[in-house]
Amino acid sequence: MDTDLSSQDRKDLDKFIKFFALKTVQVIVQARLGEKICTRSSSSPTGSDWFNLAIKDIPEVTHEAKKALAGQLPAVGRSMCVEISLKTSEGDSMELEIWCLEMNEKCDKEIKVSYTVYNRLSLLLKSLLAITRVTPAYRLSRKQGHEYVILYRIYFGEVQLSGLGEGFQTVRVGTVGTPVGTITLSCAYRINLAFMSTRTTAEDNAAVYPSVEDSQEVCTTSFSTSPPSQLSSSRLSYQPAALGVGSADMGYPVVFAGGLNAAHPHQLIVPGKEGGVPLVPSQPPHAAQADQERMAMCTPLDGAHYSAATPSSSEDTETVSNSSEAKSGSPHDILETIFVRKVGAFVNKPINQVTMANLDIPFAMFSPKNIELEDNDPMVNPPDSPETESPLLGSLHSEGSSGNSTGNTHDDFVMVDFKPAFSKDDILPMDLGTFYREFQNPPQLSSLSIDIGAQSMAEDLDSLPEKLAVHEKNVKEFDAFVETLQ
Amino acid sequence: MNCRSEVLEVSVEGRQIEEAMLAVLHTILLHRSTGKFHYKKEGTYSIGTVGTQDVDCDFIDFTYVRVSSEELDRALRKAVGEFKDALRNSGGDGMGQISLEFYQKKKSRWPFSDECIPWEVWTVRVNVVSLANEQERQICREKVGEKLCEKVINIVEVMNRHEYLPKMPTQSEVDNVFDTGLKDVQPYLYKISYQITDSLGTSVTTTMRRLIKDTLAL
Numbered sequence: 125m126d127t128d129l130s131s132q133d134r135k136d137l138d139k140f141i142k143f144f145a146l147k148t149v150q151v152i153v154q155a156r157l158g159e160k161i162c163t164r165s166s167s168s169p170t171g172s173d174w175f176n177l178a179i180k181d182i183p184e185v186t187h188e189a190k191k192a193l194a195g196q197l198p199a200v201g202r203s204m205c206v207e208i209s210l211k212t213s214e215g216d217s218m219e220l221e222i223w224c225l226e227m228n229e230k231c232d233k234e235i236k237v238s239y240t241v242y243n244r245l246s247l248l249l250k251s252l253l254a255i256t257r258v259t260p261a262y263r264l265s266r267k268q269g270h271e272y273v274i275l276y277r278i279y280f281g282e283v284q285l286s287g288l289g290e291g292f293q294t295v296r297v298g299t300v301g302t303p304v305g306t307i308t309l310s311c312a313y314r315i316n317l318a319f320m321s322t323r324t325t326a327e328d329n330a331a332v333y334p335s336v337e338d339s340q341e342v343c344t345t346s347f348s349t350s351p352p353s354q355l356s357s358s359r360l361s362y363q364p365a366a367l368g369v370g371s372a373d374m375g376y377p378v379v380f381a382g383g384l385n386a387a388h389p390h391q392l393i394v395p396g397k398e399g400g401v402p403l404v405p406s407q408p409p410h411a412a413q414a415d416q417e418r419m420a421m422c423t424p425l426d427g428a429h430y431s432a433a434t435p436s437s438s439e440d441t442e443t444v445s446n447s448s449e450a451k452s453g454s455p456h457d458i459l460e461t462i463f464v465r466k467v468g469a470f471v472n473k474p475i476n477q478v479t480m481a482n483l484d485i486p487f488a489m490f491s492p493k494n495i496e497l498e499d500n501d502p503m504v505n506p507p508d509s510p511e512t513e514s515p516l517l518g519s520l521h522s523e524g525s526s527g528n529s530t531g532n533t534h535d536d537f538v539m540v541d542f543k544p545a546f547s548k549d550d551i552l553p554m555d556l557g558t559f560y561r562e563f564q565n566p567p568q569l570s571s572l573s574i575d576i577g578a579q580s581m582a583e584d585l586d587s588l589p590e591k592l593a594v595h596e597k598n599v600k601e602f603d604a605f606v607e608t609l610q
Numbered sequence: 611m612n613c614r615s616e617v618l619e620v621s622v623e624g625r626q627i628e629e630a631m632l633a634v635l636h637t638i639l640l641h642r643s644t645g646k647f648h649y650k651k652e653g654t655y656s657i658g659t660v661g662t663q664d665v666d667c668d669f670i671d672f673t674y675v676r677v678s679s680e681e682l683d684r685a686l687r688k689a690v691g692e693f694k695d696a697l698r699n700s701g702g703d704g705m706g707q708i709s710l711e712f713y714q715k716k717k718s719r720w721p722f723s724d725e726c727i728p729w730e731v732w733t734v735r736v737n738v739v740s741l742a743n744e745q746e747r748q749i750c751r752e753k754v755g756e757k758l759c760e761k762v763i764n765i766v767e768v769m770n771r772h773e774y775l776p777k778m779p780t781q782s783e784v785d786n787v788f789d790t791g792l793k794d795v796q797p798y799l800y801k802i803s804y805q806i807t808d809s810l811g812t813s814v815t816t817t818m819r820r821l822i823k824d825t826l827a828l
Contacts, residue, residue: 165677165679168658169645173659176658176659178662
């Protein structure tokens with residue numbers, strides 16, 4: 125094979141490949157320094173700019189690259205790799221990318237070394253410049269600083285992708301065929317983030333989060349599966365946690381991650397990758413426990429909500445509003461239906477007597493003659509009251525009048541304070557019940573009544589000329605004011 | 611020789627139009643520009659050096675690399691600015707496309723003018739969306755950034771197929787292949803045009819940019 129290639133061409137090709145490898149390393153490392161790169165174009169060739177591209181040479185990087193190459197060139201089975209990793213200030217580290225410069229056996233004998241190969245290598249370097257800004261690690265590297273730094277490592281030989289975790293993605297930068305083989309440049313990058321933490325306590329995890337959270341959020345925003353559009357789902361799913369709610373319950377993506385971290389330092393976690401629910405296919409026991417803990421945290425809250433809600437739906441005596449839900453409509457319907465009294469949450473005494481009349485009259489236990497006075501019972505035959513929208517209001521009126529009426533007819537009638545749910549007894553001067561009663565029937569706004577509205581409109585129109593006259597007198601003042609605004 | 615045609619589609623918010631278009635066009639031109647040629651007596655030539663610089667977008671979570679040439683950047687910004695204005699003023703549903711065409715000039719005898727033979731056309735179809743609130747804008751920033759990452763990968767993939775490129779010209783032919791008017795870099799001859807689609811889906815107008823004067827010399 126080599127005899128087909130002239131010795132000069134062979135020398136040139138080896139030189140091109142060597143310098144291409146060195147320039148590749150420079151481009152990759154410089155793209156991860158965290159700064160914007162800027163080099164100047166020069167119309168006059170200086171002779172030292174390989175591949176007609178202005179790529180600076182950082183001496184330390186060149187030194188490391190040459191050390192790794194040790195005089196060899198990328199060949200079949202011997203690839204040059206640049207590993208980019210992230211290291212936090214706490215000492216956790218993680219591989220982000222592996223850039224591979226490989227050579228395979230597919231040769232292109234016809235290609236001209238000094239011209240076509242050189243130009244194509246130049247094109248490949250330009251592609252590398254573009255692609256290094258596009259992989260997730262770029263945005264991470266731009267934000268490195270106090271919390272984490274980006275590191276690089278160059279090695280030569282077999283490509284090691286195991287440190288990238290599961291589900292890593294690959295992007296091919298390009299290929300160049302040569303008479304001795306095809307050069308391929310590609311990048312394998314991590315999708316899922318996990319910090320290899322040896323810490324297991326919750327406090328430590330909590331301590332890690334404030335610093336890690338930032339970068340973790342950064343990581344998830346920058347990271348992508350392929351296609352990168354999936355990033356948006358992880359970002360979106362982060363938002364519920366971010367938007368929330370300061371309570372530990374709602375912060376669970378991070379908590380969850382902590383639990384999983386404890387169990388599997390190498391486990392890959394994408395908070396909210398699967399549309400908001402951190403799913404791990406095979407849950408290790410610790411993770412399951414964490415999950416259960418989370419559920420346990422949630423349940424009492426839910427339960428509390430639920431139990432708080434029940435009195436309003438089932439309780440009959442304490443909260444008058446319930447009666448509206450228990451019955452289907454107006455008080456007249458009560459006569460037609462039979463209810464079983466439910467004991468509400470805040471009821472002190474169980475009520476044994478169950479009658480139709482008792483069901484809906486508040487404080488029925490205090491009016492023993494209700495059954496006989498059914499016809500006079502305002503609940504059954506409500507007095508004329510102003511139109512009210514909710515039966516609640518009607519019954520309150522009734523209650524008031526029933527209180528009055530029964531007070532008139534029964535001296536031993538005891539006025540019991542209206543006790544709405546959740547209210548505390550006699551602690552506040554203005555408790556919920558009092559407030560409710562006082563503001564139950566506000567008077568109608570005078571401006572809303574038609575007559576008054578019409579009157580005021582007429583008055584307004586009449587007074588307009590006078591007002592205009594006054595304003596015209598003060599024109600100069602207004603102008604001066606406007607000028608001060610400008 | 612057939613003209614290679616590539617189409618890219620993006621959906622952006624109004625204020626992202628310019629940056630998204632510049633990102634795509636600059637990425638393409640990065641691959642389609644060389645250093646300035648300096649011809650020597652024996653017919654050989656040397657090539658100048660192309661510098662590059664990173665550009666951070668203000669309205670998109672994205673950074674792209676462009677050739678370090680202020681003249682080229684100005685020319686692209688002007689074209690993209692006109693496209694953006696046309697898109698905004700169209701009053702339609704905010705759809706349009708901008709095309710970057712690489713061509714070769716073929717000299718013809720008088721009275722015929724030179725022919726422009728395109729060999730690669732990149733078309734970017736743009737759909738402008740309007741967003742209701744800041745939260746949506748934030749999501750759009752990231753989404754469009756991701757989309758542009760995809761587009762760059764697509765562009766690089768096409769570029770590295772190593773398909774037809776005009777062969778390197780002699781000194782006398784260099785202006786038929788390259789735009790030698792810039793002082794620091796030398797892109798292949800190109801022209802940018804755009805079309806705005808009105809709400810009926812028909813293209814309303816095309817505006818030719820750059821070098822149209824040459825083709826209409828007669």
